[in-house]
Amino acid sequence: MLFDAAGRFLLTSRPLGKVYAGYWEFPGGKVEPGESVEAALGRELHEELGIAIGPAEPWRIEIVDYPHALVRLHFCKVREWRGACEMREGQQMAWQTLPVEVSPVLPGTVPVLQWIAAERGFAGATHGAV
Numbered sequence: 001m002l003f004d005a006a007g008r009f010l011l012t013s014r015p016l017g018k019v020y021a022g023y024w025e026f027p028g029g030k031v032e033p034g035e036s037v038e039a040a041l042g043r044e045l046h047e048e049l050g051i052a053i054g055p056a057e058p059w060r061i062e063i064v065d066y067p068h069a070l071v072r073l074h075f076c077k078v079r080e081w082r083g084a085c086e087m088r089e090g091q092q093m094a095w096q097t098l099p100v101e102v103s104p105v106l107p108g109t110v111p112v113l114q115w116i117a118a119e120r121g122f123a124g125a126t127h128g129a130v
Helices: 037-049 107-120
Strands: 009-013 056-065 070-078 093-096
Touching: 037 056, 037 070, 056 107, 070 107
Parallel strands: none
Antiparallel strands: 009 093, 056 070
16 A cells, blocks of 8 residues: 555556456555565556555455455555556556545455544545445
């Protein structure tokens, strides 16, 4: 999860051709065999956004049972990176605060928004209805 100096976080839309195309999520991807979570995040953010990340702070793990797959999601906070974010996979990007203004939000992203809200003492809705 990328956080800028103002505390905003980056969400990206899922590209056409992928499950849940058009839904908004935190950028990232799959961990390859023998790869650490932090290394996978660095590789994925370089592939998707063209950036080189600084330290990745492991934060939360979530298990999501989607109709097509059971996935284990590792969330790390990244506050430093080099390069400007560019969408390399046909997706859109949006820097967000709570409540997020983009929609629809991927179901696995909803708990993460709620965790951010709890950390920030934000009591309102984190996102609009799908």
